[in-house]
Amino acid sequence: MIGLLRNSIGVLIGSLFFFGSTFAQIAAPDNILLRPIQVAPHTYFVQGRPEMGSSANQNFISNAGFVVTPGGVVVVDALGSPILAQKLIAEIKKVTNQKVVAVIVSHYHADHVYGLQEFKKIGATIYAQGEGRNYLSSETAKQRLIASRIDFSPWVNANTKLISADVWIDQKTKLTIGGIDFYITRVGPAHAPEDLMVYVPSEKVLFAGDLVFRGRIPFVGNADSKGWLHALDEIEQLKPNIVIPGHGAYSVNPAQDIAFTRSYLKYLRESMTPAAINMDPFEEAYKQADWSEYEGMPLFRAANRMNAYNVYLSIQAE
Known part of the structure:
Protein backbone atom coordinates (compact mmCIF):
# COMPACT_ATOMS: atom_id res chain seq x y z
CA MET A 1 0.00 0.00 0.00
CA ILE A 2 2.83 2.43 0.92
CA GLY A 3 4.62 1.54 -2.30
CA LEU A 4 1.46 2.11 -4.31
CA LEU A 5 0.94 5.45 -2.58
CA ARG A 6 4.50 6.51 -3.35
CA ASN A 7 4.07 5.55 -7.00
CA SER A 8 0.83 7.55 -7.19
CA ILE A 9 2.49 10.59 -5.65
CA GLY A 10 5.39 10.20 -8.06
CA VAL A 11 3.07 10.10 -11.03
CA LEU A 12 1.20 13.15 -9.73
CA ILE A 13 4.40 15.14 -9.20
CA GLY A 14 5.66 14.13 -12.62
CA SER A 15 2.41 15.18 -14.21
CA LEU A 16 2.48 18.52 -12.44
CA PHE A 17 6.07 19.06 -13.60
CA PHE A 18 5.27 18.07 -17.19
CA PHE A 19 2.13 20.15 -17.37
CA GLY A 20 3.40 22.96 -15.16
CA SER A 21 3.26 25.60 -17.83
CA THR A 22 -0.27 24.54 -18.72
CA PHE A 23 -1.44 24.87 -15.11
CA ALA A 24 0.27 28.25 -14.87
CA GLN A 25 -1.46 29.33 -18.06
CA ILE A 26 -4.82 28.28 -16.65
CA ALA A 27 -4.13 29.96 -13.32
CA ALA A 28 -3.12 33.26 -14.89
CA PRO A 29 -6.12 35.39 -15.87
CA ASP A 30 -6.18 36.45 -19.50
CA ASN A 31 -8.11 39.69 -19.78
CA ILE A 32 -5.93 41.49 -22.32
CA LEU A 33 -7.80 42.45 -25.47
CA LEU A 34 -6.28 43.82 -28.67
CA ARG A 35 -8.47 46.21 -30.60
CA PRO A 36 -7.11 47.21 -34.01
CA ILE A 37 -7.64 50.87 -34.86
CA GLN A 38 -7.97 51.79 -38.54
CA VAL A 39 -5.93 54.89 -39.33
CA ALA A 40 -5.89 54.81 -43.16
CA PRO A 41 -7.76 52.85 -45.86
CA HIS A 42 -5.63 49.74 -45.44
CA THR A 43 -3.64 50.45 -42.26
CA TYR A 44 -4.40 49.40 -38.68
CA PHE A 45 -2.56 49.34 -35.38
CA VAL A 46 -2.99 48.11 -31.82
CA GLN A 47 -2.00 50.39 -28.95
CA GLY A 48 -0.04 49.09 -26.00
CA ARG A 49 -0.61 50.26 -22.46
CA PRO A 50 1.37 53.15 -20.91
CA GLU A 51 2.77 50.86 -18.22
CA MET A 52 5.81 48.86 -17.32
CA GLY A 53 5.68 45.31 -18.65
CA SER A 54 4.25 42.73 -16.24
CA SER A 55 2.57 39.36 -16.08
CA ALA A 56 -0.73 41.15 -15.61
CA ASN A 57 -0.47 43.00 -18.92
CA GLN A 58 1.36 40.19 -20.79
CA ASN A 59 4.05 42.78 -21.68
CA PHE A 60 1.53 44.64 -23.83
CA ILE A 61 3.29 47.99 -23.55
CA SER A 62 4.18 48.72 -27.17
CA ASN A 63 2.31 49.18 -30.42
CA ALA A 64 2.18 47.04 -33.54
CA GLY A 65 0.56 47.73 -36.88
CA PHE A 66 -0.35 46.11 -40.15
CA VAL A 67 -1.17 47.03 -43.73
CA VAL A 68 -3.51 44.90 -45.83
CA THR A 69 -2.42 44.56 -49.47
CA PRO A 70 -3.74 42.41 -52.36
CA GLY A 71 -0.61 40.28 -51.96
CA GLY A 72 -0.82 39.72 -48.23
CA VAL A 73 -0.55 41.50 -44.90
CA VAL A 74 2.59 43.35 -43.80
CA VAL A 75 3.00 43.66 -40.04
CA VAL A 76 5.27 46.13 -38.26
CA ASP A 77 6.52 44.78 -34.91
CA ALA A 78 5.41 41.63 -33.15
CA LEU A 79 4.54 42.76 -29.59
CA GLY A 80 6.01 41.70 -26.27
CA SER A 81 4.93 38.06 -25.81
CA PRO A 82 3.87 35.11 -27.94
CA ILE A 83 0.31 35.24 -26.59
CA LEU A 84 -0.04 38.83 -27.78
CA ALA A 85 1.22 37.88 -31.23
CA GLN A 86 -1.35 35.09 -31.36
CA LYS A 87 -4.06 37.60 -30.51
CA LEU A 88 -2.82 40.03 -33.14
CA ILE A 89 -2.86 37.28 -35.78
CA ALA A 90 -6.43 36.43 -34.77
CA GLU A 91 -7.46 40.10 -35.07
CA ILE A 92 -5.86 40.36 -38.50
CA LYS A 93 -7.93 37.36 -39.62
CA LYS A 94 -11.07 39.27 -38.60
CA VAL A 95 -10.09 42.12 -40.93
CA THR A 96 -8.93 40.16 -43.99
CA ASN A 97 -8.54 36.69 -45.48
CA GLN A 98 -5.07 37.65 -46.70
CA LYS A 99 -2.16 35.84 -45.05
CA VAL A 100 0.55 37.62 -43.12
CA VAL A 101 3.50 37.52 -45.52
CA ALA A 102 5.99 39.90 -43.87
CA VAL A 103 6.92 41.29 -40.47
CA ILE A 104 9.20 44.33 -40.26
CA VAL A 105 10.99 44.79 -36.93
CA SER A 106 11.46 48.42 -35.94
CA HIS A 107 14.16 47.41 -33.43
CA TYR A 108 15.12 44.47 -31.25
CA HIS A 109 13.72 45.53 -27.89
CA ALA A 110 11.86 42.86 -25.94
CA ASP A 111 8.45 44.53 -26.01
CA HIS A 112 8.55 44.57 -29.83
CA VAL A 113 10.00 41.14 -30.66
CA TYR A 114 8.99 38.40 -28.22
CA GLY A 115 6.00 37.66 -30.43
CA LEU A 116 8.08 37.03 -33.56
CA GLN A 117 8.05 33.24 -33.22
CA GLU A 118 4.30 33.16 -33.77
CA PHE A 119 4.63 34.96 -37.11
CA LYS A 120 7.49 32.66 -38.04
CA LYS A 121 5.19 29.69 -37.42
CA ILE A 122 2.69 30.94 -40.00
CA GLY A 123 5.34 31.48 -42.66
CA ALA A 124 5.92 35.24 -42.58
CA THR A 125 9.26 36.62 -43.77
CA ILE A 126 10.95 38.74 -41.10
CA TYR A 127 12.85 41.91 -41.99
CA ALA A 128 15.12 43.83 -39.62
CA GLN A 129 18.06 46.20 -39.60
CA GLY A 130 21.46 44.50 -39.78
CA GLU A 131 22.69 45.76 -36.41
CA GLY A 132 20.07 43.51 -34.84
CA ARG A 133 22.46 40.59 -35.34
CA ASN A 134 24.72 42.08 -32.69
CA TYR A 135 21.87 42.27 -30.21
CA LEU A 136 20.76 38.70 -30.82
CA SER A 137 24.24 37.38 -30.11
CA SER A 138 24.76 39.56 -27.03
CA GLU A 139 24.77 38.60 -23.39
CA THR A 140 22.29 41.45 -22.84
CA ALA A 141 19.68 39.73 -25.01
CA LYS A 142 20.27 36.41 -23.30
CA GLN A 143 19.96 37.81 -19.78
CA ARG A 144 16.94 39.93 -20.68
CA LEU A 145 15.08 36.86 -21.94
CA ILE A 146 15.99 34.91 -18.80
CA ALA A 147 14.61 37.73 -16.65
CA SER A 148 11.51 38.12 -18.85
CA ARG A 149 10.65 34.44 -18.42
CA ILE A 150 10.28 35.24 -14.73
CA ASP A 151 8.87 38.76 -14.91
CA PHE A 152 6.24 37.98 -17.56
CA SER A 153 5.47 34.37 -16.68
CA PRO A 154 3.58 32.42 -17.89
CA TRP A 155 3.20 34.47 -21.08
CA VAL A 156 6.95 34.57 -21.68
CA ASN A 157 8.42 31.22 -20.70
CA ALA A 158 10.95 28.53 -21.60
CA ASN A 159 9.31 28.14 -25.01
CA THR A 160 9.84 31.82 -25.88
CA LYS A 161 12.78 32.28 -28.22
CA LEU A 162 14.65 35.16 -29.83
CA ILE A 163 14.02 35.02 -33.57
CA SER A 164 16.49 36.21 -36.18
CA ALA A 165 15.41 38.08 -39.31
CA ASP A 166 15.21 36.28 -42.63
CA VAL A 167 16.30 39.46 -44.41
CA TRP A 168 18.77 41.87 -42.85
CA ILE A 169 18.55 45.43 -44.15
CA ASP A 170 21.65 47.61 -44.25
CA GLN A 171 20.44 50.45 -46.47
CA LYS A 172 17.21 52.12 -47.55
CA THR A 173 15.04 49.43 -49.10
CA LYS A 174 11.80 49.44 -51.08
CA LEU A 175 9.67 46.40 -50.35
CA THR A 176 6.70 46.01 -52.71
CA ILE A 177 3.91 43.62 -51.76
CA GLY A 178 0.60 43.46 -53.59
CA GLY A 179 1.48 46.63 -55.50
CA ILE A 180 1.99 48.60 -52.25
CA ASP A 181 5.42 50.13 -51.63
CA PHE A 182 7.01 50.05 -48.19
CA TYR A 183 10.07 52.26 -47.83
CA ILE A 184 12.23 50.85 -45.06
CA THR A 185 14.85 53.30 -43.87
CA ARG A 186 17.77 52.54 -41.61
CA VAL A 187 18.11 55.29 -39.02
CA GLY A 188 20.42 55.70 -36.09
CA PRO A 189 21.98 54.56 -33.97
CA ALA A 190 19.18 56.46 -32.28
CA HIS A 191 16.74 54.91 -29.81
CA ALA A 192 18.52 51.62 -30.59
CA PRO A 193 21.47 50.71 -32.82
CA GLU A 194 19.14 48.81 -35.18
CA ASP A 195 16.29 51.32 -35.62
CA LEU A 196 14.16 51.16 -38.75
CA MET A 197 11.24 53.31 -39.82
CA VAL A 198 8.68 52.24 -42.43
CA TYR A 199 6.89 54.68 -44.72
CA VAL A 200 3.88 53.67 -46.82
CA PRO A 201 3.40 56.55 -49.30
CA SER A 202 0.08 55.31 -50.70
CA GLU A 203 -1.32 55.50 -47.16
CA LYS A 204 0.75 58.54 -46.12
CA VAL A 205 1.49 56.57 -42.94
CA LEU A 206 4.83 56.30 -41.17
CA PHE A 207 5.59 53.55 -38.67
CA ALA A 208 8.18 55.30 -36.50
CA GLY A 209 8.93 52.61 -33.92
CA ASP A 210 10.36 54.03 -30.72
CA LEU A 211 11.73 57.10 -32.45
CA VAL A 212 8.45 58.79 -31.47
CA PHE A 213 6.63 58.44 -28.14
CA ARG A 214 3.18 59.78 -27.31
CA GLY A 215 1.43 60.09 -23.97
CA ARG A 216 4.29 58.84 -21.81
CA ILE A 217 7.90 59.51 -20.98
CA PRO A 218 10.19 58.08 -23.70
CA PHE A 219 12.49 55.21 -22.80
CA VAL A 220 16.06 56.29 -23.51
CA GLY A 221 18.02 53.32 -22.18
CA ASN A 222 21.37 53.15 -23.94
CA ALA A 223 20.15 55.32 -26.81
CA ASP A 224 22.30 57.66 -28.86
CA SER A 225 20.38 60.84 -28.07
CA LYS A 226 22.25 62.90 -30.65
CA GLY A 227 21.52 60.34 -33.37
CA TRP A 228 17.90 60.18 -32.20
CA LEU A 229 17.49 63.93 -32.76
CA HIS A 230 18.84 63.53 -36.30
CA ALA A 231 16.34 60.71 -36.89
CA LEU A 232 13.47 62.99 -35.89
CA ASP A 233 14.63 65.45 -38.54
CA GLU A 234 14.45 62.64 -41.13
CA ILE A 235 10.88 61.82 -40.06
CA GLU A 236 9.78 65.44 -40.48
CA GLN A 237 11.22 65.57 -43.99
CA LEU A 238 8.88 62.76 -45.06
CA LYS A 239 5.84 64.87 -44.07
CA PRO A 240 3.54 61.93 -43.33
CA ASN A 241 -0.12 62.55 -42.60
CA ILE A 242 -0.12 59.95 -39.85
CA VAL A 243 2.62 58.63 -37.58
CA ILE A 244 2.22 55.39 -35.67
CA PRO A 245 4.66 55.58 -32.77
CA GLY A 246 6.15 52.67 -30.87
CA HIS A 247 4.19 53.74 -27.79
CA GLY A 248 1.02 55.77 -27.43
CA ALA A 249 -1.82 56.87 -29.68
CA TYR A 250 -1.32 57.43 -33.39
CA SER A 251 -0.62 60.98 -34.46
CA VAL A 252 -2.56 63.05 -36.97
CA ASN A 253 -0.37 66.04 -36.14
CA PRO A 254 3.12 64.56 -36.55
CA ALA A 255 5.00 67.85 -36.26
CA GLN A 256 3.52 68.54 -32.81
CA ASP A 257 4.15 65.03 -31.51
CA ILE A 258 7.65 64.82 -32.93
CA ALA A 259 8.28 68.12 -31.14
CA PHE A 260 7.44 66.50 -27.79
CA THR A 261 10.02 63.72 -28.20
CA ARG A 262 12.57 66.20 -29.53
CA SER A 263 12.06 68.70 -26.69
CA TYR A 264 12.39 65.96 -24.08
CA LEU A 265 15.64 64.66 -25.56
CA LYS A 266 17.00 68.17 -25.93
CA TYR A 267 16.18 68.99 -22.33
CA LEU A 268 17.89 65.84 -21.13
CA ARG A 269 21.01 66.83 -23.02
CA GLU A 270 20.89 70.49 -21.97
CA SER A 271 20.38 69.68 -18.30
CA MET A 272 23.02 66.94 -18.15
CA THR A 273 25.75 68.35 -20.44
CA PRO A 274 27.49 70.80 -18.05
CA ALA A 275 27.78 68.20 -15.27
CA ALA A 276 28.86 65.47 -17.69
CA ILE A 277 31.58 67.62 -19.24
CA ASN A 278 32.82 68.97 -15.91
CA MET A 279 32.61 65.52 -14.27
CA ASP A 280 30.27 66.90 -11.62
CA PRO A 281 28.12 64.36 -9.71
CA PHE A 282 25.03 63.20 -11.57
CA GLU A 283 22.78 63.51 -8.51
CA GLU A 284 23.45 67.22 -8.18
CA ALA A 285 22.68 67.83 -11.85
CA TYR A 286 19.48 65.81 -11.62
CA LYS A 287 18.25 67.72 -8.56
CA GLN A 288 18.97 71.08 -10.17
CA ALA A 289 17.01 70.26 -13.34
CA ASP A 290 13.41 71.42 -13.62
CA TRP A 291 11.30 68.34 -14.46
CA SER A 292 7.93 70.02 -13.88
CA GLU A 293 6.92 69.78 -17.56
CA TYR A 294 7.23 65.98 -17.49
CA GLU A 295 6.74 64.77 -13.92
CA GLY A 296 2.99 64.28 -14.27
CA MET A 297 3.32 61.98 -17.27
CA ALA A 302 9.98 54.64 -13.58
CA ALA A 303 12.07 56.03 -16.43
CA ASN A 304 13.13 59.65 -16.06
CA ARG A 305 16.05 59.30 -13.64
CA MET A 306 17.45 56.39 -15.63
CA ASN A 307 17.03 58.35 -18.87
CA ALA A 308 18.89 61.33 -17.45
CA TYR A 309 21.70 59.15 -16.10
CA ASN A 310 22.17 57.35 -19.39
CA VAL A 311 22.34 60.65 -21.25
CA TYR A 312 24.82 61.93 -18.66
CA LEU A 313 27.06 58.93 -19.31
CA SER A 314 26.66 59.04 -23.09
CA ILE A 315 27.63 62.72 -23.26
CA GLN A 316 30.85 61.88 -21.42
CA ALA A 317 31.57 59.25 -24.09
CA GLU A 318 30.88 61.54 -27.08
Missing part, protein backbone atom coordinates in the same frame (compact mmCIF):
# COMPACT_ATOMS: atom_id res chain seq x y z
CA PRO A 298 3.00 58.17 -17.18
CA LEU A 299 6.26 56.36 -16.35
CA PHE A 300 8.05 59.51 -15.23
CA ARG A 301 9.01 57.90 -11.92
Whole structure:
Protein backbone atom coordinates (compact mmCIF):
# COMPACT_ATOMS: atom_id res chain seq x y z
CA MET A 1 0.00 0.00 0.00
CA ILE A 2 2.83 2.43 0.92
CA GLY A 3 4.62 1.54 -2.30
CA LEU A 4 1.46 2.11 -4.31
CA LEU A 5 0.94 5.45 -2.58
CA ARG A 6 4.50 6.51 -3.35
CA ASN A 7 4.07 5.55 -7.00
CA SER A 8 0.83 7.55 -7.19
CA ILE A 9 2.49 10.59 -5.65
CA GLY A 10 5.39 10.20 -8.06
CA VAL A 11 3.07 10.10 -11.03
CA LEU A 12 1.20 13.15 -9.73
CA ILE A 13 4.40 15.14 -9.20
CA GLY A 14 5.66 14.13 -12.62
CA SER A 15 2.41 15.18 -14.21
CA LEU A 16 2.48 18.52 -12.44
CA PHE A 17 6.07 19.06 -13.60
CA PHE A 18 5.27 18.07 -17.19
CA PHE A 19 2.13 20.15 -17.37
CA GLY A 20 3.40 22.96 -15.16
CA SER A 21 3.26 25.60 -17.83
CA THR A 22 -0.27 24.54 -18.72
CA PHE A 23 -1.44 24.87 -15.11
CA ALA A 24 0.27 28.25 -14.87
CA GLN A 25 -1.46 29.33 -18.06
CA ILE A 26 -4.82 28.28 -16.65
CA ALA A 27 -4.13 29.96 -13.32
CA ALA A 28 -3.12 33.26 -14.89
CA PRO A 29 -6.12 35.39 -15.87
CA ASP A 30 -6.18 36.45 -19.50
CA ASN A 31 -8.11 39.69 -19.78
CA ILE A 32 -5.93 41.49 -22.32
CA LEU A 33 -7.80 42.45 -25.47
CA LEU A 34 -6.28 43.82 -28.67
CA ARG A 35 -8.47 46.21 -30.60
CA PRO A 36 -7.11 47.21 -34.01
CA ILE A 37 -7.64 50.87 -34.86
CA GLN A 38 -7.97 51.79 -38.54
CA VAL A 39 -5.93 54.89 -39.33
CA ALA A 40 -5.89 54.81 -43.16
CA PRO A 41 -7.76 52.85 -45.86
CA HIS A 42 -5.63 49.74 -45.44
CA THR A 43 -3.64 50.45 -42.26
CA TYR A 44 -4.40 49.40 -38.68
CA PHE A 45 -2.56 49.34 -35.38
CA VAL A 46 -2.99 48.11 -31.82
CA GLN A 47 -2.00 50.39 -28.95
CA GLY A 48 -0.04 49.09 -26.00
CA ARG A 49 -0.61 50.26 -22.46
CA PRO A 50 1.37 53.15 -20.91
CA GLU A 51 2.77 50.86 -18.22
CA MET A 52 5.81 48.86 -17.32
CA GLY A 53 5.68 45.31 -18.65
CA SER A 54 4.25 42.73 -16.24
CA SER A 55 2.57 39.36 -16.08
CA ALA A 56 -0.73 41.15 -15.61
CA ASN A 57 -0.47 43.00 -18.92
CA GLN A 58 1.36 40.19 -20.79
CA ASN A 59 4.05 42.78 -21.68
CA PHE A 60 1.53 44.64 -23.83
CA ILE A 61 3.29 47.99 -23.55
CA SER A 62 4.18 48.72 -27.17
CA ASN A 63 2.31 49.18 -30.42
CA ALA A 64 2.18 47.04 -33.54
CA GLY A 65 0.56 47.73 -36.88
CA PHE A 66 -0.35 46.11 -40.15
CA VAL A 67 -1.17 47.03 -43.73
CA VAL A 68 -3.51 44.90 -45.83
CA THR A 69 -2.42 44.56 -49.47
CA PRO A 70 -3.74 42.41 -52.36
CA GLY A 71 -0.61 40.28 -51.96
CA GLY A 72 -0.82 39.72 -48.23
CA VAL A 73 -0.55 41.50 -44.90
CA VAL A 74 2.59 43.35 -43.80
CA VAL A 75 3.00 43.66 -40.04
CA VAL A 76 5.27 46.13 -38.26
CA ASP A 77 6.52 44.78 -34.91
CA ALA A 78 5.41 41.63 -33.15
CA LEU A 79 4.54 42.76 -29.59
CA GLY A 80 6.01 41.70 -26.27
CA SER A 81 4.93 38.06 -25.81
CA PRO A 82 3.87 35.11 -27.94
CA ILE A 83 0.31 35.24 -26.59
CA LEU A 84 -0.04 38.83 -27.78
CA ALA A 85 1.22 37.88 -31.23
CA GLN A 86 -1.35 35.09 -31.36
CA LYS A 87 -4.06 37.60 -30.51
CA LEU A 88 -2.82 40.03 -33.14
CA ILE A 89 -2.86 37.28 -35.78
CA ALA A 90 -6.43 36.43 -34.77
CA GLU A 91 -7.46 40.10 -35.07
CA ILE A 92 -5.86 40.36 -38.50
CA LYS A 93 -7.93 37.36 -39.62
CA LYS A 94 -11.07 39.27 -38.60
CA VAL A 95 -10.09 42.12 -40.93
CA THR A 96 -8.93 40.16 -43.99
CA ASN A 97 -8.54 36.69 -45.48
CA GLN A 98 -5.07 37.65 -46.70
CA LYS A 99 -2.16 35.84 -45.05
CA VAL A 100 0.55 37.62 -43.12
CA VAL A 101 3.50 37.52 -45.52
CA ALA A 102 5.99 39.90 -43.87
CA VAL A 103 6.92 41.29 -40.47
CA ILE A 104 9.20 44.33 -40.26
CA VAL A 105 10.99 44.79 -36.93
CA SER A 106 11.46 48.42 -35.94
CA HIS A 107 14.16 47.41 -33.43
CA TYR A 108 15.12 44.47 -31.25
CA HIS A 109 13.72 45.53 -27.89
CA ALA A 110 11.86 42.86 -25.94
CA ASP A 111 8.45 44.53 -26.01
CA HIS A 112 8.55 44.57 -29.83
CA VAL A 113 10.00 41.14 -30.66
CA TYR A 114 8.99 38.40 -28.22
CA GLY A 115 6.00 37.66 -30.43
CA LEU A 116 8.08 37.03 -33.56
CA GLN A 117 8.05 33.24 -33.22
CA GLU A 118 4.30 33.16 -33.77
CA PHE A 119 4.63 34.96 -37.11
CA LYS A 120 7.49 32.66 -38.04
CA LYS A 121 5.19 29.69 -37.42
CA ILE A 122 2.69 30.94 -40.00
CA GLY A 123 5.34 31.48 -42.66
CA ALA A 124 5.92 35.24 -42.58
CA THR A 125 9.26 36.62 -43.77
CA ILE A 126 10.95 38.74 -41.10
CA TYR A 127 12.85 41.91 -41.99
CA ALA A 128 15.12 43.83 -39.62
CA GLN A 129 18.06 46.20 -39.60
CA GLY A 130 21.46 44.50 -39.78
CA GLU A 131 22.69 45.76 -36.41
CA GLY A 132 20.07 43.51 -34.84
CA ARG A 133 22.46 40.59 -35.34
CA ASN A 134 24.72 42.08 -32.69
CA TYR A 135 21.87 42.27 -30.21
CA LEU A 136 20.76 38.70 -30.82
CA SER A 137 24.24 37.38 -30.11
CA SER A 138 24.76 39.56 -27.03
CA GLU A 139 24.77 38.60 -23.39
CA THR A 140 22.29 41.45 -22.84
CA ALA A 141 19.68 39.73 -25.01
CA LYS A 142 20.27 36.41 -23.30
CA GLN A 143 19.96 37.81 -19.78
CA ARG A 144 16.94 39.93 -20.68
CA LEU A 145 15.08 36.86 -21.94
CA ILE A 146 15.99 34.91 -18.80
CA ALA A 147 14.61 37.73 -16.65
CA SER A 148 11.51 38.12 -18.85
CA ARG A 149 10.65 34.44 -18.42
CA ILE A 150 10.28 35.24 -14.73
CA ASP A 151 8.87 38.76 -14.91
CA PHE A 152 6.24 37.98 -17.56
CA SER A 153 5.47 34.37 -16.68
CA PRO A 154 3.58 32.42 -17.89
CA TRP A 155 3.20 34.47 -21.08
CA VAL A 156 6.95 34.57 -21.68
CA ASN A 157 8.42 31.22 -20.70
CA ALA A 158 10.95 28.53 -21.60
CA ASN A 159 9.31 28.14 -25.01
CA THR A 160 9.84 31.82 -25.88
CA LYS A 161 12.78 32.28 -28.22
CA LEU A 162 14.65 35.16 -29.83
CA ILE A 163 14.02 35.02 -33.57
CA SER A 164 16.49 36.21 -36.18
CA ALA A 165 15.41 38.08 -39.31
CA ASP A 166 15.21 36.28 -42.63
CA VAL A 167 16.30 39.46 -44.41
CA TRP A 168 18.77 41.87 -42.85
CA ILE A 169 18.55 45.43 -44.15
CA ASP A 170 21.65 47.61 -44.25
CA GLN A 171 20.44 50.45 -46.47
CA LYS A 172 17.21 52.12 -47.55
CA THR A 173 15.04 49.43 -49.10
CA LYS A 174 11.80 49.44 -51.08
CA LEU A 175 9.67 46.40 -50.35
CA THR A 176 6.70 46.01 -52.71
CA ILE A 177 3.91 43.62 -51.76
CA GLY A 178 0.60 43.46 -53.59
CA GLY A 179 1.48 46.63 -55.50
CA ILE A 180 1.99 48.60 -52.25
CA ASP A 181 5.42 50.13 -51.63
CA PHE A 182 7.01 50.05 -48.19
CA TYR A 183 10.07 52.26 -47.83
CA ILE A 184 12.23 50.85 -45.06
CA THR A 185 14.85 53.30 -43.87
CA ARG A 186 17.77 52.54 -41.61
CA VAL A 187 18.11 55.29 -39.02
CA GLY A 188 20.42 55.70 -36.09
CA PRO A 189 21.98 54.56 -33.97
CA ALA A 190 19.18 56.46 -32.28
CA HIS A 191 16.74 54.91 -29.81
CA ALA A 192 18.52 51.62 -30.59
CA PRO A 193 21.47 50.71 -32.82
CA GLU A 194 19.14 48.81 -35.18
CA ASP A 195 16.29 51.32 -35.62
CA LEU A 196 14.16 51.16 -38.75
CA MET A 197 11.24 53.31 -39.82
CA VAL A 198 8.68 52.24 -42.43
CA TYR A 199 6.89 54.68 -44.72
CA VAL A 200 3.88 53.67 -46.82
CA PRO A 201 3.40 56.55 -49.30
CA SER A 202 0.08 55.31 -50.70
CA GLU A 203 -1.32 55.50 -47.16
CA LYS A 204 0.75 58.54 -46.12
CA VAL A 205 1.49 56.57 -42.94
CA LEU A 206 4.83 56.30 -41.17
CA PHE A 207 5.59 53.55 -38.67
CA ALA A 208 8.18 55.30 -36.50
CA GLY A 209 8.93 52.61 -33.92
CA ASP A 210 10.36 54.03 -30.72
CA LEU A 211 11.73 57.10 -32.45
CA VAL A 212 8.45 58.79 -31.47
CA PHE A 213 6.63 58.44 -28.14
CA ARG A 214 3.18 59.78 -27.31
CA GLY A 215 1.43 60.09 -23.97
CA ARG A 216 4.29 58.84 -21.81
CA ILE A 217 7.90 59.51 -20.98
CA PRO A 218 10.19 58.08 -23.70
CA PHE A 219 12.49 55.21 -22.80
CA VAL A 220 16.06 56.29 -23.51
CA GLY A 221 18.02 53.32 -22.18
CA ASN A 222 21.37 53.15 -23.94
CA ALA A 223 20.15 55.32 -26.81
CA ASP A 224 22.30 57.66 -28.86
CA SER A 225 20.38 60.84 -28.07
CA LYS A 226 22.25 62.90 -30.65
CA GLY A 227 21.52 60.34 -33.37
CA TRP A 228 17.90 60.18 -32.20
CA LEU A 229 17.49 63.93 -32.76
CA HIS A 230 18.84 63.53 -36.30
CA ALA A 231 16.34 60.71 -36.89
CA LEU A 232 13.47 62.99 -35.89
CA ASP A 233 14.63 65.45 -38.54
CA GLU A 234 14.45 62.64 -41.13
CA ILE A 235 10.88 61.82 -40.06
CA GLU A 236 9.78 65.44 -40.48
CA GLN A 237 11.22 65.57 -43.99
CA LEU A 238 8.88 62.76 -45.06
CA LYS A 239 5.84 64.87 -44.07
CA PRO A 240 3.54 61.93 -43.33
CA ASN A 241 -0.12 62.55 -42.60
CA ILE A 242 -0.12 59.95 -39.85
CA VAL A 243 2.62 58.63 -37.58
CA ILE A 244 2.22 55.39 -35.67
CA PRO A 245 4.66 55.58 -32.77
CA GLY A 246 6.15 52.67 -30.87
CA HIS A 247 4.19 53.74 -27.79
CA GLY A 248 1.02 55.77 -27.43
CA ALA A 249 -1.82 56.87 -29.68
CA TYR A 250 -1.32 57.43 -33.39
CA SER A 251 -0.62 60.98 -34.46
CA VAL A 252 -2.56 63.05 -36.97
CA ASN A 253 -0.37 66.04 -36.14
CA PRO A 254 3.12 64.56 -36.55
CA ALA A 255 5.00 67.85 -36.26
CA GLN A 256 3.52 68.54 -32.81
CA ASP A 257 4.15 65.03 -31.51
CA ILE A 258 7.65 64.82 -32.93
CA ALA A 259 8.28 68.12 -31.14
CA PHE A 260 7.44 66.50 -27.79
CA THR A 261 10.02 63.72 -28.20
CA ARG A 262 12.57 66.20 -29.53
CA SER A 263 12.06 68.70 -26.69
CA TYR A 264 12.39 65.96 -24.08
CA LEU A 265 15.64 64.66 -25.56
CA LYS A 266 17.00 68.17 -25.93
CA TYR A 267 16.18 68.99 -22.33
CA LEU A 268 17.89 65.84 -21.13
CA ARG A 269 21.01 66.83 -23.02
CA GLU A 270 20.89 70.49 -21.97
CA SER A 271 20.38 69.68 -18.30
CA MET A 272 23.02 66.94 -18.15
CA THR A 273 25.75 68.35 -20.44
CA PRO A 274 27.49 70.80 -18.05
CA ALA A 275 27.78 68.20 -15.27
CA ALA A 276 28.86 65.47 -17.69
CA ILE A 277 31.58 67.62 -19.24
CA ASN A 278 32.82 68.97 -15.91
CA MET A 279 32.61 65.52 -14.27
CA ASP A 280 30.27 66.90 -11.62
CA PRO A 281 28.12 64.36 -9.71
CA PHE A 282 25.03 63.20 -11.57
CA GLU A 283 22.78 63.51 -8.51
CA GLU A 284 23.45 67.22 -8.18
CA ALA A 285 22.68 67.83 -11.85
CA TYR A 286 19.48 65.81 -11.62
CA LYS A 287 18.25 67.72 -8.56
CA GLN A 288 18.97 71.08 -10.17
CA ALA A 289 17.01 70.26 -13.34
CA ASP A 290 13.41 71.42 -13.62
CA TRP A 291 11.30 68.34 -14.46
CA SER A 292 7.93 70.02 -13.88
CA GLU A 293 6.92 69.78 -17.56
CA TYR A 294 7.23 65.98 -17.49
CA GLU A 295 6.74 64.77 -13.92
CA GLY A 296 2.99 64.28 -14.27
CA MET A 297 3.32 61.98 -17.27
CA PRO A 298 3.00 58.17 -17.18
CA LEU A 299 6.26 56.36 -16.35
CA PHE A 300 8.05 59.51 -15.23
CA ARG A 301 9.01 57.90 -11.92
CA ALA A 302 9.98 54.64 -13.58
CA ALA A 303 12.07 56.03 -16.43
CA ASN A 304 13.13 59.65 -16.06
CA ARG A 305 16.05 59.30 -13.64
CA MET A 306 17.45 56.39 -15.63
CA ASN A 307 17.03 58.35 -18.87
CA ALA A 308 18.89 61.33 -17.45
CA TYR A 309 21.70 59.15 -16.10
CA ASN A 310 22.17 57.35 -19.39
CA VAL A 311 22.34 60.65 -21.25
CA TYR A 312 24.82 61.93 -18.66
CA LEU A 313 27.06 58.93 -19.31
CA SER A 314 26.66 59.04 -23.09
CA ILE A 315 27.63 62.72 -23.26
CA GLN A 316 30.85 61.88 -21.42
CA ALA A 317 31.57 59.25 -24.09
CA GLU A 318 30.88 61.54 -27.08
